[in-house]
Amino acid sequence: MSVTTLSAQRPITAQDGCQDPVLLNDWHVVGYSSDFASDKIHPVRLLERDLIVWRSANGDIHVWEDLCIHRGARLSRGWIKNDRVVCPYHGWEYDGGGRCTLMPAAPDETPMKKARAFPYQAVERYGFVWVCLGEPTADIPVFPQWDDPSFLKVHSGPYMYSANGFRSIENFIDASHFPFVHAGLNGVMDNPDRLEPYDVHEVDTGLCSSEIKVFQPWGDARGIPLMAFYTYHTFRPLVAYFSKRTQQADKSGNIVSDKSDIFATFFVCQPVDEKTTIARVCAAMNVNPHPDPKVVRDRADVVFNQDREIVESQRPERIPTELRYELHHRTDLMGQRYRSWLRAKGITYGVI
Ligand code: FES
Numbered sequence: 001m002s003v004t005t006l007s008a009q010r011p012i013t014a015q016d017g018c019q020d021p022v023l024l025n026d027w028h029v030v031g032y033s034s035d036f037a038s039d040k041i042h043p044v045r046l047l048e049r050d051l052i053v054w055r056s057a058n059g060d061i062h063v064w065e066d067l068c069i070h071r072g073a074r075l076s077r078g079w080i081k082n083d084r085v086v087c088p089y090h091g092w093e094y095d096g097g098g099r100c101t102l103m104p105a106a107p108d109e110t111p112m113k114k115a116r117a118f119p120y121q122a123v124e125r126y127g128f129v130w131v132c133l134g135e136p137t138a139d140i141p142v143f144p145q146w147d148d149p150s151f152l153k154v155h156s157g158p159y160m161y162s163a164n165g166f167r168s169i170e171n172f173i174d175a176s177h178f179p180f181v182h183a184g185l186n187g188v189m190d191n192p193d194r195l196e197p198y199d200v201h202e203v204d205t206g207l208c209s210s211e212i213k214v215f216q217p218w219g220d221a222r223g224i225p226l227m228a229f230y231t232y233h234t235f236r237p238l239v240a241y242f243s244k245r246t247q248q249a250d251k252s253g254n255i256v257s258d259k260s261d262i263f264a265t266f267f268v269c270q271p272v273d274e275k276t277t278i279a280r281v282c283a284a285m286n287v288n289p290h291p292d293p294k295v296v297r298d299r300a301d302v303v304f305n306q307d308r309e310i311v312e313s314q315r316p317e318r319i320p321t322e323l324r325y326e327l328h329h330r331t332d333l334m335g336q337r338y339r340s341w342l343r344a345k346g347i348t349y350g351v352i
């Protein structure tokens, strides 16, 4: 884990894209830790801002504006040399602290104080790289099972959604679409679940539902019928989670085992812009024996691509947080409360 020091200056490109302080002062995932090799500069886009991610030889991760202060060239077109970022235009070199250490046209001069890159706070956690473009108002949410060795962790994605991040999160916390969007896996189209009333509470860590019971003919990588009890959680506007307690069932949905297992999913959305999202997933499960991670990943690919297709079809693309624009039923309570929660936070970007 590394936290880079914030540059005192703001790049001129800070005027571009999202100006919503709630989102600018939050942590966002921009990739998996494993995406970023130490010998390359990786361009990423977040809230309509172009950034670079690179890793020092000592393993520290850096996220900077994709901008050279000299003449505004993109550092992502440059390269790494001797653990420094080299700008492709006039070859200025920047060290891991963002300081310019060499101007090749004047190699004997110490570069001016202002000759700096524009770094952001960056942290690696749960196998993801997180960045904050402003001043974080809260820590990165806790993934409850991450440190528990009895849980197998499996990352999947990235899933590129041509869709709004909040619509993508709302889909993740929606229990009544399973029989239709995930027929044969998470529900049965000819026999959809009747959802019993459930509660949603605001807690210190966000919004949390009580258990929601659904039958799943192929509920996880074991490929067996399960009765599943979902507890949904929105930790941050673009970070959600569920913990699913499962009991084995027969094909007709009768529970046949007293034993419960837990399958949890941590779901993060990178808002590229108001209508483009990169979704990433880390699942944690304690079924014994642990399933083959490839089977878990393959199943996640099917499920999240089914979700992607439906979320990409929704109109308007930006989520209406004013409830009167769409129709809310008691079975949608989690999504309804999520929208009101976004509205109460004062979010203005990606919403109508
Ligand atoms: S624009 Fe980067 S060195 Fe000139």
Ligand SMILES: [Fe+2]
Residues within 6 Å of the ligand: 171, 172, 177, 181, 182, 303, 307
């Ligand atoms: Fe889904």
